[in-house]
Amino acid sequence: MTPAICVEHLTVTFGEGMLAFRAVDDVSFSVMPGTAFGLVGESGCGKSTVMGAIAGRLTDWQGKIAIDGEPISGRRTLPQRARVQMVFQDPYGSLHPRHTIERTLLEPLEIHGLDDRDRRIGKVLEQVGLPQRFRYRFPHQLSGGQRQRVAIARALILSPKVMLLDEPTSALDVSVQAEVLNLLKTLQEDQGLTYLLVSHDMAVIAHVCDQIAVMREGRFVELTDKQRLIAGAVENDYTRLLREGV
Amino acid sequence: MAKPTQPMLDVENLKVRFRTLAGPIEAVRGVSFTLGKEKLGIIGESGSGKTMTGRAVMRLLPKSAEIIADKLQFEDVDLSTATERQMQSVRGRRIGMILQDPKYSLNPVMSVGQQISEMARFHLRVGKREAEERTLAMLEQVHIRDPHRVYRLYPHEVSGGMGQRIMIAMMLVASPSLIIADEPTSALDVSVRGQILELLDEIVVSRGIGLMFISHDLNMVRSFCDRVLIMYAGRIVETIAASELENARHPYTIGLLEALPRIDAPRDRLAVLQRDPSWLEPTR
Ligand SMILES: Nc1ncnc2c1ncn2[C@@H]1O[C@H](COP(=O)(O)OP(=O)(O)OP(=O)(O)O)[C@@H](O)[C@H]1O
Ligand SMILES: Nc1ncnc2c1ncn2[C@@H]1O[C@H](COP(=O)(O)OP(=O)(O)OP(=O)(O)O)[C@@H](O)[C@H]1O
Ligand SMILES: [Mg+2]
Numbered sequence A: 001m002t003p004a005i006c007v008e009h010l011t012v013t014f015g016e017g018m019l020a021f022r023a024v025d026d027v028s029f030s031v032m033p034g035t036a037f038g039l040v041g042e043s044g045c046g047k048s049t050v051m052g053a054i055a056g057r058l059t060d061w062q063g064k065i066a067i068d069g070e071p072i073s074g075r076r077t078l079p080q081r082a083r084v085q086m087v088f089q090d091p092y093g094s095l096h097p098r099h100t101i102e103r104t105l106l107e108p109l110e111i112h113g114l115d116d117r118d119r120r121i122g123k124v125l126e127q128v129g130l131p132q133r134f135r136y137r138f139p140h141q142l143s144g145g146q147r148q149r150v151a152i153a154r155a156l157i158l159s160p161k162v163m164l165l166d167e168p169t170s171a172l173d174v175s176v177q178a179e180v181l182n183l184l185k186t187l188q189e190d191q192g193l194t195y196l197l198v199s200h201d202m203a204v205i206a207h208v209c210d211q212i213a214v215m216r217e218g219r220f221v222e223l224t225d226k227q228r229l230i231a232g233a234v235e236n237d238y239t240r241l242l243r244e245g246v
Numbered sequence B: 001m002a003k004p005t006q007p008m009l010d011v012e013n014l015k016v017r018f019r020t021l022a023g024p025i026e027a028v029r030g031v032s033f034t035l036g037k038e039k040l041g042i043i044g045e046s047g048s049g050k051t052m053t054g055r056a057v058m059r060l061l062p063k064s065a066e067i068i069a070d071k072l073q074f075e076d077v078d079l080s081t082a083t084e085r086q087m088q089s090v091r092g093r094r095i096g097m098i099l100q101d102p103k104y105s106l107n108p109v110m111s112v113g114q115q116i117s118e119m120a121r122f123h124l125r126v127g128k129r130e131a132e133e134r135t136l137a138m139l140e141q142v143h144i145r146d147p148h149r150v151y152r153l154y155p156h157e158v159s160g161g162m163g164q165r166i167m168i169a170m171m172l173v174a175s176p177s178l179i180i181a182d183e184p185t186s187a188l189d190v191s192v193r194g195q196i197l198e199l200l201d202e203i204v205v206s207r208g209i210g211l212m213f214i215s216h217d218l219n220m221v222r223s224f225c226d227r228v229l230i231m232y233a234g235r236i237v238e239t240i241a242a243s244e245l246e247n248a249r250h251p252y253t254i255g256l257l258e259a260l261p262r263i264d265a266p267r268d269r270l271a272v273l274q275r276d277p278s279w280l281e282p283t284r
């Protein structure tokens, strides 16, 4: 089977010359369709940068990235972009402050030429547990958790194959987190979605992910899986520290 | 649990109302609590009014908001009648706030080091050199690796967790006596988070300050805070000693505890809260 995401020797450097800083250093992994891959590690170790390269937010990287077997580069076609959707760590920065929620959700539908727009918006709001009256609100009129649900809705509305989730539930209270995690699982079962998930909460990682990579200073220090993580059968001391901090 | 002390903050029947095109929205609907030299956790549903409660104390709300309270007293300042000028000497200097959206609250066109430096110059009235040195020391204190590199970075060039720690550093330079921390560690991994909590704890104890700690992380609040307020739909539904959280009575609090994923008890689907309309009514 072709992996949904295949990353080979990914390296990302910021700055030049004396100031050059290697944020991601020769990282390789692949994720099979319909499975979830977790990225964990210290703050600043390069997790969001890996996601940014796969999402096409960053264009300056070395190595190979393929989605569904199709190699991608800095420039992407419209269908390539629809296939991979990302939910950002910082929901406020990623929503346009002067657009209502409805307009925010309408925009991807327009860009990708999808019809039946009103129904799609209604459905996706329901999926993320937001009342329909929120359509007419602006981001600053929402709480942090409500904004994050809008960001998830915006990603879902294009029916992507791959979802890149950067701390998708850290701004949510645990009851809404439970709803969102259950929703992610249902979507995975029904539509065969593939996830790449970053979270600092090892219980969330263990709940969602089949494979887990532990990152430190731009590199992978351990690759493990759900069973081993739950059982505590991890090799690296840093992984153990993360796990026991729960 | 910390000994109850003379409260530095006294809030009675606080309401926050927004005027919107679709009619008024009452985000906070009659909240009362006091805060002494302690770590007071605030947990509660997303949208329940935690952030607005914190911002009301700072009087940091948009123009469309109205604050109504029977009492809103901070030390010798009556926050409900204080002039904007008086508030300027309170905000940042005597009450510090760590905002929920760190990157959004930073100035995008100034390096993060410069921003902390300016704070130090403004609040401590020190020279440029000294402000810079204090900033580097501060960055180190919040466990930023390589402070010299990070000093020069702009907000969009730092990671989520670095942004959070930069906000903490900025707030701490002024030595406030009350800190309102809104989700201060949500983007931090456990190891850095532990160090930041230790730092906050040390400051609360050694400087004798009060901390309002807004968080979604039940386990963290349980082990870090002294007391916890649980909010639901703009009201406080339960107040409990953090160590007693296990024995919470309100069905919302119990539901929260059950919704937690647990690494030692994996399950296919997580328990979802069944919300009861009666929770919207004031508790007697
Ligand atoms: N545009 C940029 N210019 C310069 N440095 C950058 C830029 N973007 C990221 N970095 C640096 O790359 C490193 C990795 O950042 P990244 O955002 O990937 O971390 P992260 O693992 O997601 O951390 P967190 O858990 O705190 O979000 C950091 O040291 C950061 O300062
Ligand atoms: N400017 C505004 N206009 C109208 N309503 C607003 C405005 N700002 C916030 N609200 C509403 O006020 C309520 C309380 O918001 P608040 O930000 O205090 O929630 P919160 O408890 O901090 O939630 P979270 O945990 O998601 O951050 C929310 O339902 C929100 O939609
Ligand atoms: Mg990140």
Ligand SMILES: [Mg+2]
Pocket: A143, A144, A145, B050, B051, B052, B100, B182
């Ligand atoms: Mg909030």
